[in-house]
Amino acid sequence: MxxxxxxxxxxxxxxxxxxxxxxxxxxxxxxxxxxxxxxxxxxxxxxxxxxxxxxxxxxxxxxxxxxxxxxxxxxxxxNHQSRLESFYQDQASIYDRTRDSLLRGRRTMLKLSAAHLKSQLANGTYGNRKPIWIDLGGGTGWNIEQMNKSLPIDQFEHVYLVDLTPSLCKIAEERFKRNGWTNVTVLCQDASTFQADVPLDGRVQLVTMSYSLSMMDGYFAVVDRVQSLLCADGVVGVCDFYVSGRTSPASERGLAHLRRQCHWLTRYFWQMWFEFDHIHLAPGRRDYLEYKFGTVKSLNRRNHFIVPYLVQIPYYIWLGSAVKNTLASSTAVIDDDIDSLASNQSSPKLAPSTFSALTVAQKNKQWRLDYQPDLPCHTQFRSYIYAFTWEDPRVDLSYLNLSSDDVMFVITSAGDNALEYALHKPKRIHCIDLNPCQNHLLELKLASIASLPYEDVWRMFGDGRHPHFQSLLHETLSPNLSTYAFQYWSQHSDRFSHKFYKTGYSGLALNIFEWWVRMNGLSGQVEAMCHAKTIEEQKAIWLEKIRPCIFSPMIRKILNNPMFMWNALGVPMNQMNMFLQECTTQQYIEDTLDPIPGHSLLSQDQYFYYLCMMQHYHRDSCPSYLTKDGFEKLKTALDVFRLHTDSILNVLQSLPDNYLTRMVVMDHMDWFDPESHDELDDEIKQMARACQVGGQVYWRSAGCVPWYNRLFEKHGFKVEALAIRKSGQAIDRVNMYASFYRGIKL
Incomplete structure (x- = not known):
């Protein structure tokens, strides 16, 4: 050389x-x-x-x-073999060097397959048996060498590479010989009819096809053969080019297939282009695959080959299960504590969005319930509004008095408070949010607690950054995420590359605050206030340095802007009107912030404001799920969660009578128009029906005496004020709301 x-x-x-x-x-x-x-x-x-x-x-x-x-x-x-050999024989030696940028997604598919296998091995799914893997159309053996990085080949009982091209099989045999793998066999045979030295039907744990299904003539027979090979808990992984049909296939409905549909020009151009090389991208291949197997994970991507943003070749990464999961069982009962629903004649009609069968991905971690992601009520949300929860759970817990018999109904938000409640181990916590991204966030937190070590979870949600998040997502978190959440975080894996808490709509407020601090030269004072050693020192910095700048004319003008209040602080117009009837915006903000520095130290107790100022949590000032003790306790309490992606009213209508014991609905009722409140009236009526006698509903409000209190009394609740804010006094560590109420069903 x-x-x-x-x-x-x-x-x-x-x-x-x-x-x-x-x-x-x-x-x-x-x-x-x-x-x-x-x-x-x-x-x-x-x-x-x-x-x-x-x-x-x-x-x-x-x-x-x-x-x-x-x-x-x-x-x-x-024959097909002769055509393939003619195409590949001159490029067999350079095949791997020329396919990396063209055949995208192979590494991701292999990492996801390895993650699911490792999860099953850890759960004892196969007992003492090692898994068997068949790579159909495996070519030069590149897939098997890559898999060795995620799941060592010696962890398999046997690996079979099946390919019809002799020149590629020769390269594979040389590769395996160099690596010294004695449990890998190359079969130069047809994928639909190949025969190994031992019977394999019903014994295989993993079958993969990497850019090979589109090249197989008799794909029906190949897919059927894969189905016959897989054991009951087997997984099939596919990565390939594709084009979509004009409409979504029936197998897609009810599943999250973001960016699956292709532009009409893309559909026709790429299908004709690849046909010249006998590569078939007609949508029937992928549709048949999804028809025969249950979808575990699904990603749709575009390969910007050679010319970015001009050349966009559609490709997909897909994991399926041998056990077919259909939406036909949309009334399947999935909660052990409500298994009487089917026979309960007094219960309302079950909502398919609530009680549909869980996706196969959730067999072990049944958190997320199916929903229709393409409905307008969901597609209006591009991201989560709240990256952190803004209500103080300590005050909630002082009244909730949770026990192992309690069934809770809570608004998801960022999930921090729901995790706080779970530490007290109620029977069930139903988390509800119309914004799918809020449930994606809570689901990520649940998956992280279930499968990651504490330090990784702290780096993600404590420090707000993790340089290896994408690797964790593919290799560790994916088995515990629904396809909805997995697709979302795959598309937004950069959220943890810098400062996570500056993402989402709430991140806009943090960005504005950071800019304002720098413009006023207060960075040092904010740092000093966040790490003050005494309450007196903390109050002095607030009163002498920071407060005079906060209530400047410019800030007042910004806070009086409804668009800013909604997009940055999540305060809708109806809620803003509630406190404007009692005070000005400036007075409301003064009553909120002035008591905080004298309440407790930010670095030890006030993690809400510490986060806003520092964009990360402190080890001594953070939600309980980020403490070492809380993290370890939650690992055994995660099965209490059920995540509903739907409106509060729809979920309530799907629940049986006298089912709930505790409801925490935050401040969402402030969002309704007092002049037109029929929907809220129906919602409170359903709360009364679903609550047991003595069941409790908790809410916060921007008003001292919310107008909707009378609706609770109308539907049989005793309403009592737990706290009403007064100037100079804090009702909790956040002090953002003017009042805190409880309704007890009589």
Whole structure:
């Protein structure tokens, strides 16, 4: 190799000498002076020659690839194997070097497959048996070598690579011999009819197809064969090019398939383009795959090959289960504590969005319930509004008096308070949010607590950044995430690359606060206040340095803007009107903030405001799920959660009579218009029906005496004020709301 390199370098001085001689030639000088374009062209040609001399290998490989794929005539062949061999035999030795940027998603598919296998092995799904893996259309064995990085090959009982192309199989055999793997067998046979040395039907834990299903002529037979090979808990992983049909297939309804549909030009162009190489992208292949198997994970991507944003080749990554999960069982009961629903004649009609069968991905962690992600009520949300919960759970818990018999109904928000309640181990916590992204966030927290070590969870949600989040998502978290949440976090994996709490709509307020602090030169004072050692020191910094700047004319003007109040602080117009009937915006903010510095130390107790100022939590000032003790306790309490992506009214209507014992509905009733409150009236009526006698509903409000208190009394609740804020006094560590109420069902 060194000799070849030095021989190429020999030509550099030769070329330079020829260039010098050419420029000095009297015959060419007038021509070059008059025609500057020729001068430039000559230098370009010389530069190209130099590059080719120095790096011929870099030029040779793509040229061979281009010739084999675009120019080489395939000729006529009697069978599929002969055609494949003609196409691949000249490029077998360079196959792996030329496919990395074209065949995207293979690593992700393998990592997801490995993660699910490791999860099953850890749960004892296979007992003492090692898994068997078949890689159909495995080619050069690249997949198996990559899998070894996530799940060592010696952890498999046996691995079979099946491919119809002799030249590629030869490369695979050489690769496996170099690695010393004795439990890997190469079968140069057809994927639909191959035979191993031992019977494999019903014994295989993993089957993968990486850019091979689209090249198989009899794909029906191949998919059917895969189904016959897999054991009951087996997984199939596929990564391939695709084009969508005009409409979504029936198998897709009820599942999260973001960005699956292709533009009409994309559909026709890529299908015709790949047909020249006998690669078939018609949507029927993927549809049949999803028809035969239950979807575990699904990602739809675009490969910006060679020319970014101009060339967009659709490809998908998909994991399926041998156990078919259909939406036909939309009334299947999934809660052990409400298994009497089906026979309860007094119960309202079950809502499919609430009690549909869980996706296969949730067999072990039944948190997320199915919903229709393409409904307008869900698609209006592009992100979560709240990256952190803004209500004080300590006050809630002082009244809730939770026991193991309690069934809770809470608004999800960022999930922090729901996790706080779970530490007291109630029987069930139903988390409800119309915004799917809020449930994606809580689901990520649940999956992280279930499968990650404490330090990784702290880095994600304590520090608000984790440089390896994408790897954790694919290799560890994915088995515990629904396909909805997995797709969302795959698309937004950069959220943990810098400051997580500056994301979402609530992150806008943190960004504005950070800008305002810098503009006023208060960075040092904010830091000092957040780490003050005494209450007196904390109050002095607030009163002397920070408060005078907060209530400046510009800030007052911003706070009086309804658009800012909604987008940055999550305060809708109806809620803003409630407190404006009692005071000005400035007075409301003063009554909120002034008592906080004298309440307790930010670095030890006030994690809400510490987070807003520092964009991360402190080890001594954080929600309980981020403490070491809370984290360990929650690992055994996660099965209490059920996540509903629907409106409060719809979920309430789906619950049986006298089912709930505790409800925490935050401040959402402030959002309703007091002049038109029929929906809220129906909602409170359903609360009364679903609550047991003695059941309790808790709410906060921006008003001292909310107008809807009378609706609770109308529907049989005794309403009592637990706290009403007064100037200079804090009712909790946040002190954002003017009142805190409880309704007890009589």
């Amino acid at each position: 060194k000799k070849q390199t030095s021989s190429r370098l020999f030509w550099i001085p030769v070329c330079l000498g020829l260039t010098h001689w050419t420029l000095q030639a009297k015959l060419l000088q007038p021509f070059l002076i008059q025609y500057r374009w020729a001068h430039a062209l000559l230098f370009s040609l010389i530069g190209t020659l130099l590059s080719m001399c120095v790096a011929w290998d870099q030029v040779k490989t793509p040229l061979m690839f281009m010739y084999s794929c675009f120019f080489k005539p395939l000729g006529k062949h009697d």
